[in-house]
Amino acid sequence: MREEPFGGGTVDLVVMSVVRAQERTYGYAVGRALAEAGVVGLGEAAVYACLRRLEGRGLVASSAELADNGRARRYYRLTDAGVAHLGQEQRAWRAHIDAVASVVEAGRVG
Template sequence: MTALTPSSFWILTVLASGRRHGYEIMREATEASEGSVSLKVATLYAALERLERDGLLIADGEEVVAGRNRRYYRLTDAGATRLAQEVELLERSAKAARKRLPSGAVTKGAAWA
């Protein structure tokens, strides 16, 4: 299993709480990642196409709001499973790395030189 890209991880994370349109996904991914991911429009839609092709999400309706077309997306069961697997992988990786940190190492808000 290949690790998800940060963009894909945060898109799936946002969709785990329900159906969203593109702008909501961009905004919520930035918020949920505490600013570590800031999706651009082209990046978002390329990732959405890839994730849909991989069966991890599906388009779930469209509507016109203020003259603009909004396409909604939602997580599939396979997408929810893949996200859960990724979370487990990240947790195991963090645990293994934490064990190797020198005692007394700063682990919260650490800046790397």
């Protein structure tokens, strides 16, 4: 049994996918999008840490701006390297899901 619902690769995949979908977004909005999509077990701490880690790898870039409430907000977008990396990860994920699905379907009950 897995200790956590998400491994590091899956966290990166879903967070980068949200950043890609929203084009330009910030940590809290990423967390909200994941929660609203029903992605459970991935808290804001993990999202923010993931974004920092991805920025350190050059897969996202950020800029800090002031929001309407006067607070600083750091906006993220995928870099070109991030888009390429996300494409690879999504293809690998799709292949993994298809493989698992074929095994599950073969042993389907009822």
